[in-house]
Amino acid sequence: MTKYKVFLLLSSLIVFLSTAYSVLSTASAQTFDAEKAYLDYQFSLTTYDKSFTEYQDARDFYLKSQTLTLKEDARIKTVKMLESRDQLEIVYLTALRMKILETKGISNDDKNRIFGNIDSEVEYYKKHIENYKDDDSLENLFNKNGEAESRYKSNTSPIIYESLFLISLGEQIGIRNDNELEYGTIKDFINSGVASGKLQMNPFNRWLGDIDSVIESLKKNESLASTQIQNIHGQFYSVSSSYQKALDTLTVSSKLLTQLNGFLIEVLTSIKNQQ
């Protein structure tokens, strides 16, 4: 009997270890970051799409045969769909927030400003989702749908597109900063090479001037795009046209970034060839 007791002890130990291991694994897997927020968004999107299809089917059944039972079924499906739509907004805005948080080229001022806007939207949908009641009449549900629609068009949509713009702008600024860092290193190579007599300043002096011009153009473009996107909150331009205009400016910036990077590599190659 003794060996059985030892077996029992060992089994208990193994169960304990496996439980501890699984708990620790789960804890580490649940780190909330932009990727996790994105996956949550995908999940909520699937849930909303499913509930919208169910709502559509129930509505169509009712419209074909207007019985009380089918109306009740359509009403239940409408509540579910509207709730999942508000939830989707919350999760999507959170995914944008996390992406902005992790994009290194966005200034802290811009981050704090957009976070304030996103948070107020999330707060709105959290409260709005609580307004749906299981026994809401169809008329009530249509009214609440109207509230959400109005909020989305006036507040949420501009904030969404401004967030998307900020992410792209931040990525470009981050890459420009990294290129400028390398530019500083290259200038050090040239200066030390010239000082030791291994390099001649000509043609580097002119090339560096060209590189400075490209950097200047990039900074101007970033500033211009930041101004253009603010029109998204104005009354004279539509959300889509303001967003597209700012995005066009960033497209020009992408070409300038490619040019800057190409120039820097070219200078490095020339330094290597002269040494």
Next chain:
Amino acid sequence: MNEEINQNIPVIEQGTPIVDPTAPKVNLMGKIKDKLPKGVRDFLTRIKLPKKLVLPLAIAGGLILLTIIIGLIFGSPDIKNTIDKSSPTPIAQDKEIISKDDPISQSEARLINLRNQINNLDLKQSRLTPPTLNFNVKF
């Protein structure tokens, strides 16, 4: 006299292991138990476990242990490992790089990496495209 004594001593053939029939049988479980602290030994003595339960428990324990070992060996790697095991970066693939120790080549490698980042920029942020919402809810 000596012959009598020799007759009583069993003849041991070379290569045959000596087995003392009176020696107690070696019990592994007993040995493990002896090494356990007194409190644990007392606890084990008090436990009365039905014999039928022992084998399933032992098998279950073994399976769990096996699962942990397999999980540790073949389980999904964490982020750090993923980065470490990633395929060679474009920096390493580029034939322009002569030596990794050369500061100029290092700078060039970083610039090539930045070039790849520029090429991969997605200004529309396709992954985060806003969901298509239908507000036409009325019937």
